[in-house]
Amino acid sequence: MATPGLFISGTDTDVGKTAVATAIVRALVAGGRRVGVYKPVASGFSSAADERSDAWRLWDAAGRRLAPEKVCPQSFAAPIAPPAAARAEGRRVDEPLMRTGLEAWLSISDIVVVEGAGGLFSPISETMLVVDLARAFAFPLVVVDAARLGAIGRTLAAVRAARAEGLKVAAVVLSHTVPGGDDDEPFADRSIAREAAAEIAARISLPVTILDHGASVMPHGIDWAAVSSA
Numbered sequence: 001m002a003t004p005g006l007f008i009s010g011t012d013t014d015v016g017k018t019a020v021a022t023a024i025v026r027a028l029v030a031g032g033r034r035v036g037v038y039k040p041v042a043s044g045f046s047s048a049a050d051e052r053s054d055a056w057r058l059w060d061a062a063g064r065r066l067a068p069e070k071v072c073p074q075s076f077a078a079p080i081a082p083p084a085a086a087r088a089e090g091r092r093v094d095e096p097l098m099r100t101g102l103e104a105w106l107s108i109s110d111i112v113v114v115e116g117a118g119g120l121f122s123p124i125s126e127t128m129l130v131v132d133l134a135r136a137f138a139f140p141l142v143v144v145d146a147a148r149l150g151a152i153g154r155t156l157a158a159v160r161a162a163r164a165e166g167l168k169v170a171a172v173v174l175s176h177t178v179p180g181g182d183d184d185e186p187f188a189d190r191s192i193a194r195e196a197a198a199e200i201a202a203r204i205s206l207p208v209t210i211l212d213h214g215a216s217v218m219p220h221g222i223d224w225a226a227v228s229s230a
């Protein structure tokens with residue numbers, strides 16, 4: 001039987017995908033699952049062993065199985081889109097490796113959590129957008145957006161676009177990417193974020209949850225293993 005999984009995608013870059021991915025991974029690990037973690041390509045770090053990298057954080061959340069380089073088999077240093085970061089090093093994103101790199105995790109895991117790069121329609125290689133890789137993996141999407149003004153519109157656009165591409169969306173997470181209360185952003189008021197989450201849920205008939213800034217594990221409410229195979 002195929003190993004179930006989730007593909008963590010964002011409405012944009014810097015919306016809190018890694019925080020959400022690691023929090024989902026920890027929730028699954030706490031539930032006794034063997035979790036595989038995968039980042040097909042990363043930019044902004046020259047090595048998956050860098051403790052600040054997405055790959056290292058995913059590896060740590062999953063209980064340090066295998067090695068960080070198995071989490072992300074290709075990293076490029078420039079903090080720009082992966083194909084551009086690769087070109088800056090005279091290299092190219094290895095498209096077959098993006099797909100085959102996942103295989104190390106499938107046979108040893110009850111579920112895999114894959115984190116995309118950038119937003120759903122961001123370029124991930126010379127020829128592919130993130131959405132193309134998501135389709136290839138065929139895992140339900142978790143759409144992540146930052147809990148800040150505009151979340152309803154950004155989230156509905158991303159979910160509708162994903163569905164128009166034939167992808168299944170499992171859930172939406174609004175991620176507080178900055179500590180609350182230290183600016184005049186309306187979402188610093190937690191009730192605004194809760195109202196936005198409720199409106200999104202009503203409009204797309206999906207579970208929507210909120211991850212607080214600094215929270216390391218998802219709040220109870222969504223069974224992530226169940227939505228991965230639904």
Ligand SMILES: [Mg+2]
Nearest residue numbers: 017018054115
């Ligand atoms: Mg990330």
